[in-house]
Amino acid sequence: GALATAVADLLRGCAELAVAGALRDRIERTRAADRTLTGIASRQAAAAALGAGLSALVCGVTVAGAAVVGVQAVADGRLAGVALAVVVLTPLAAFEAVTGLPLAVQYRQRVRHSAERVFEVLDAPVPVHEPARPETPPASPFPVxxxxxxxxxxxxxxxxxAGFRLTLEAGxxxxxxxxxGSGKTTLAQVLLRFLDVESGMYRLGGVPAWELDGDAVRRFVGLCAQDAHLFDSSVRENLRLARTGAxxxxxxEALRRARLLDWVDGLPQGLDTLVGEHGSRLSGGQxxxxxxxxxxxxxxxVLVLDEPAEHLDLATADALTDDLLRATEGRTTVLITHRLHGLDAVDEVLVLDGGRTVQRGPYAELAxxxxxxxxxxxxxxxxxxxxVGGGAAAALGTDREPRVS
Ligand SMILES: Nc1ncnc2c1ncn2[C@@H]1O[C@H](COP(=O)(O)OP(=O)(O)O)[C@@H](O)[C@H]1O
Ligand SMILES: [Mg+2]
Structure with missing residues (x-):
């Protein structure tokens, strides 16, 4: 596992390591991991060989011993000649039953280590307790x-x-x-039931969220995360995850509302364009x-957007925020952000600090x-x-920000 991690790190971070001059050191560390693994493998092989050799030796000696005793018994007339074969071959057959033992010892060790890892996962505290008998979900999640x-x-x-209060009516x-670190993502996790509530109430349409099946909650409340995962597949397949058979x-229509349709239409392969691993063929904004x-x-x-513009340069971030505020008009939305651009469009702004709500109200009032x-x-x-670069990036067009941004 350690070697696999080191190799994957080395390959993925090759450019950064080369630039930072740390490549040699990393290669050496990978080699060290490789040496450790080789050491383990050769120790295991030596043990296996020793086990196999010893059991073959003992078996051989036993057979030879039985043959000597048997031959003498035949010579003395205590044993019939035909029965000699049985005397010689019985130890051979008996040893067949134990030849697997050295290997079994090795497997036992390996399995014990694997079991430890499995138990680590099983014993980890559950972040969310699912109800034993979930309530029937309400027809509508409102009010949240x-x-x-x-x-x-x-x-x-x-x-x-701490002490968080919010009511969401439809729209x-x-x-x-x-x-x-002020607790914004934690709020998103609570809303999606990725994290249990410690105290207080979270209700959807009057039903406590923890009495509902987690998946039922997530049919009501959806998330567009800060680092949403794109699969190494086509634009179409990446979208269809959200609704199979769309x-x-x-x-x-969805692409148009996210202001991506012109770009997709301009591609020779359109919706079938491959996005690359983690969307590596797209810009951050795309x-x-x-x-x-x-x-x-x-x-x-209910749509929760957790810092959708987080990793973008300012101009691209602001353009994206504008577009998503336009696209979510009339929809129940919780927009989590640390930038204030465009927030005059929402009904209420809540300011978190160290987990507490320190200010809330319409944007204009708070500003x-x-x-x-x-x-x-x-x-x-x-x-x-x-x-200063922000203005220049805006002039170049928002979807063309350099990948290094
Ligand atoms: N998985 C986690 N395990 C332990 N502490 C966490 C975890 N995620 C967040 N925290 C802590 O909870 C606090 C709020 O974090 P978070 O909600 O991610 O803040 P924000 O999204 O506003 O940056 C921080 O003090 C952070 O260190
Ligand atoms: Mg966050």
């Missing part, structure tokens, strides 16, 4: 109610989210903002737009008042001014 809600990650002292859009018309199109196609009653959001806004203006 979170009251006095706290959540904590396994092994953490501090609550990642309501809220933005959750806050610095890195027609090309539906796929195109990847996120494809993920957004997938989430739109799935048509979740006016002295407080956390105003400070974030001022900070953002400063960084935007520093990011």
């Amino acid at each position: 109610e979170l009251t006095g809600l706290s959540a904590r990650h396994a092994g953490q002292e501090r609550e990642a989210l 309501r859009r809220v933005a959750v903002v806050g610095a890195s 027609s090309d018309e539906e796929l195109r 990847r996120q737009r494809l993920a957004l199109a997938r989430a739109l196609l799935a048509d979740f009653p 006016e008042a002295e407080g956390p959001l105003r400070r974030m806004l001022e900070q953002e203006r400063e960084t935007d001014l520093l990011a």
Whole structure:
């Protein structure tokens, strides 16, 4: 396992390692792992050979001994000549039963190690407890109610989210903002039942979410994650994950709303274009737009977007945010972001800090008042001014930002 990891790391990170001058060191480490594995293999082979050799030797000696005793018995007339064959061959047959033992010892060791790993997984604390007898899901998830809600990650002292309150009626859009580590992703995990609530209430259409099957919750609440996974397949297949059997018309409509249709139409292979491993043939902006199109196609009653513009340069990020706010108009949406661009379009903005809601209200109001959001806004203006490249990228077109961004 260690060697496989080292080799995969070496291959995947080859460019970075070469640039950082760390390639030699990594190759040496990989070689060391290889030497360790070779050592283990040759020790195992030696043990197996010794075991096999010894049992062959003992078997041979026994057969020879039996032959000597048998021949003497025949010579003395105590044994019939024909029965001599039985005396000689019986030990041979008996040893066949034990020749597998050295191998069995080796397998036993290996299996014990494997079992340890399996038990590690089985004994790991469950992040989410599924109900033994799930409730029937309500016809509609609305209102989605979170009251006095706290959540904590396994092994953490501090609550990642505390005293959180939010009500979502159909069509309501809220933005959750806050610095890195303020608990935004934790909220998304709670909403999707990837993490248990420690205290407080989470209800969907009046039914506590933890009385529902996790999958039932996730049919109501969908996620477009910060690093949504793209499969090494075509644009079409990546979209169809969200709705198997969607027609090309539906796929195109989703792409249009994610503002990706013109790009797809411009490709010689259109929807059949392959996106590469992890979407490596797309730009960062295109990847996120494809993920957004997938989430739109799935048509979740409640859509949670966790920093969809996270890894993009500022101009591309802002263009994507504008488009996704347009695409989610009239849909119940929780937009998680640490940038404030475009948030005047949502109904309410919540500011998180260290897991607590420190400010909430309509964007215009919060931007006016002295407080956390105003400070974030001022900070953002400063960084935007520093990011001189942003304007140039915008001028080049949003889908063409350099991959290094
Ligand atoms: N899987 C995890 N295990 C332990 N602690 C975690 C885990 N995920 C997040 N945390 C902690 O919870 C807090 C909130 O994290 P997160 O919700 O990811 O913040 P944000 O999305 O706002 O950056 C942080 O202090 C973080 O260290
Ligand atoms: Mg996060």
